[in-house]
Amino acid sequence: MSLRYSSLALLWLAACPAEPVAVVDVGVIDGGFAADAGMIGAPVEAGRWPSDAGEVDAGAPDAGPTDAWINPDSPEGRGLTLYTEYCGFCHGASGEGYWADNANALANPEFLASATDFFLWASILDGRPGTPMSPWGQSHSGPLSEEDAWDLVAYIRLWQDLPSIDVEYMQISGDADSGQAVYERMQCGACHGADGEGVLAMSLNNPVFHQFASDGFIYHAIAKGRAPTTMPAYEDVLSEQEMQDLVAYIRTWSRPVVPPDDEQFEPDWTDHVMNEGGAHADFTPRVVEYEGAEFNDEFVPAQQVYDAMVAGQSFVLVDARVIPDYLIGHISGAVSVPFDSVEQATDVISRDRWVITYCGCPHAVSGRARAAFKRAGFERVAVLDEGYYYWTDQGWPACGGRERYCEE
Numbered sequence: 041m042s043l044r045y046s047s048l049a050l051l052w053l054a055a056c057p058a059e060p061v062a063v064v065d066v067g068v069i070d071g072g073f074a075a076d077a078g079m080i081g082a083p084v085e086a087g088r089w090p091s092d093a094g095e096v097d098a099g100a101p102d103a104g105p106t107d108a109w110i111n112p113d114s115p116e117g118r119g120l121t122l123y124t125e126y127c128g129f130c131h132g133a134s135g136e137g138y139w140a141d142n143a144n145a146l147a148n149p150e151f152l153a154s155a156t157d158f159f160l161w162a163s164i165l166d167g168r169p170g171t172p173m174s175p176w177g178q179s180h181s182g183p184l185s186e187e188d189a190w191d192l193v194a195y196i197r198l199w200q201d202l203p204s205i206d207v208e209y210m211q212i213s214g215d216a217d218s219g220q221a222v223y224e225r226m227q228c229g230a231c232h233g234a235d236g237e238g239v240l241a242m243s244l245n246n247p248v249f250h251q252f253a254s255d256g257f258i259y260h261a262i263a264k265g266r267a268p269t270t271m272p273a274y275e276d277v278l279s280e281q282e283m284q285d286l287v288a289y290i291r292t293w294s295r296p297v298v299p300p301d302d303e304q305f306e307p308d309w310t311d312h313v314m315n316e317g318g319a320h321a322d323f324t325p326r327v328v329e330y331e332g333a334e335f336n337d338e339f340v341p342a343q344q345v346y347d348a349m350v351a352g353q354s355f356v357l358v359d360a361r362v363i364p365d366y367l368i369g370h371i372s373g374a375v376s377v378p379f380d381s382v383e384q385a386t387d388v389i390s391r392d393r394w395v396i397t398y399c400g401c402p403h404a405v406s407g408r409a410r411a412a413f414k415r416a417g418f419e420r421v422a423v424l425d426e427g428y429y430y431w432t433d434q435g436w437p438a439c440g441g442r443e444r445y446c447e448e
């Protein structure tokens with residue numbers, strides 16, 4: 041591992057230092073197949089590294105060895121730039137995946153062989169709402185145009201090393217009830233969740249996934265697996281019929297897609313203070329130790345933020361994700377300042393109060409936003425340590441839509 045790479049690795053540990061992703065032992069599954077922790081999860085470790093380490097260059101992923109040869113004016117070159125800005129800190133600089141929990145390996149050979157350009161393109165634009173995978177498209181008020189998404193597809197295709205196979209027209213006819221029995225027997229839920237909601241691996245129940253994934257794509261993933269990640273290949277363990285039944289069962293999780301709110305949203309930064317008239321909140325960031333060194337001004341526990349909110353104290357709570365995520369759901373009272381537009385907001389945002397940034401991941405884009413505030417001279421700015429999904433898991437006030445505050 042080069043020095044350059046290892047310092048980035050430390051930086052990314054900061055991004056999402058959740059539990060180790062997939063040091064899973066689902067035991068021996070029927071057929072004598074033991075799931076192997078494989079490489080999945082390697083980058084995300086239980087360690088934690090303050091994102092200050094990255095203030096020099098807030099999180100720009102390392103370009104893989106071949107990237108230097110890409111013409112910056114080609115679709116692949118533009119795709120590389122976009123990938124560096126918006127994707128690498130979760131999916132890895134070389135598409136190896138798992139810098140954020142469940143952010144799959146985009147460079148995986150079986151994945152790229154079975155995913156169509158359209159699947160990739162549409163997945164980028166519409167995301168996986170309700171997961172850390174944002175809907176990046178402008179139709180959701182996100183940053184990427186349709187052209188941008190094609191450029192990303194062109195760049196991602198450079199990683200492909202197996203020939204594409206046509207899975208789109210594969211005829212699948214399975215029985216969902218039998219499929220459910222197989223799903224339970226094979227313990228798919230240990231990784232994907234009992235209802236496909238995603239636990240140690242990506243979800244299988246997202247409406248946008250079902251909209252764009254063909255039966256053949258799902259079948260292929262089950263049959264061939266995704267070596268070297270923890271996704272096993274089941275073709276030697278299950279019969280063809282059992283695998284088709286699994287597809288039928290997974291399809292029962294399909295739901296209608298909520299249409300995007302296509303009126304563009306531009307957050308009003310002039311109105312951004314939480315509990316405007318209240319006494320100024322004061323936060324005590326956690327002391328974080330990493331390799332013997334202490335870092336103490338980075339992460340504020342969610343509980344403190346919640347307590348200040350309900351005590352009516354004033355501070356600035358910044359939702360650092362892209363706008364579509366804010367519209368899907370944000371903490372009551374938060375203002376939307378996407379991480380790539382903090383510079384434009386720093387003239388407007390109050391400097392005499394604490395600024396707390398958050399994201400879903402929980403540290404990647406919130407850490408980048410914090411670094412940008414710091415660069416602009418803000419003194420008291422920290423990241424909400426556990427992130428947005430922890431907040432909603434507590435049942436604390438959050439809602440979708442354009443209004444900052446949620447109705448009681």
Ligand code: HEC
Pocket residue numbers: 123126127128129130131140141142143144146159160163164168171172173174176192238241242243244246249401404
């Ligand atoms: C904050 C972390 C994060 C960022 C940033 C991010 N993703 Fe994702 N992405 C995820 C996660 C997590 C999933 C899996 C979601 C699920 O559970 O279904 C995912 C899923 C995907 C999928 C669908 C894969 C499949 O097989 O269903 C594609 C394609 C994808 N991401 C591409 C991108 C691209 C391209 C970018 C940059 C524009 C990007 N992602 C940015 C976290 C992220």
Ligand code: HEC
Pocket residue numbers: 064066075076080137143144145146148151222223226227228229230231232240241242243244249258259261262266269270271272274286
């Ligand atoms: C030990 C954990 C584990 C188990 C058990 C497991 N999977 Fe997976 N699965 C994964 C991981 C990790 C991925 C994503 C790999 C990647 O990065 O491409 C995945 C991907 C998939 C995908 C592709 C999803 C997409 O959006 O690209 C499907 C479909 C799938 N699994 C179905 C199943 C089924 C059905 C079972 C049970 C028969 C199962 N998995 C068991 C870990 C697991």
